[in-house]
Amino acid sequence: MAKTIDLELTRAAVEVIELEARLRVVPMNDTQLSDALKTALVAKRERLAKLKTLNAASGRARTPDKDGADGAKPLHAQRRPPLKRTVPQRPQAKPSK
Numbered sequence: 001m002a003k004t005i006d007l008e009l010t011r012a013a014v015e016v017i018e019l020e021a022r023l024r025v026v027p028m029n030d031t032q033l034s035d036a037l038k039t040a041l042v043a044k045r046e047r048l049a050k051l052k053t054l055n056a057a058s059g060r061a062r063t064p065d066k067d068g069a070d071g072a073k074p075l076h077a078q079r080r081p082p083l084k085r086t087v088p089q090r091p092q093a094k095p096s097k
Contacts (some may be wrong), residue, residue, distance in 0.1 A: 009052065
């Protein structure tokens with residue numbers, strides 16, 4: 001079964017990575033900015049952990065039983081037949097007299 005992408009979870013992970021990167025380049029004498037970034041990073045990590053647990057719990061609840069599934073896939077998940085390619089035909093030339 002293909003994994004679905006939870007955009008909120010992905011966005012939270014990106015925010016944590018961005019804050020970690022920003023924290024690495026803070027000037028040494030800017031303690032106020034450093035403390036604010038550390039506080040924000042702790043909050044973002046807590047949010048990310050909460051989203052991961054919610055996503056894992058909802059993923060377990062959504063998976064159908066193997067016995068109850070008839071194998072019917074939704075239309076957007078089915079494989080499409082290949083397109084028939086046609087060569088355009090030129091119109092017949094009128095006979096000249």
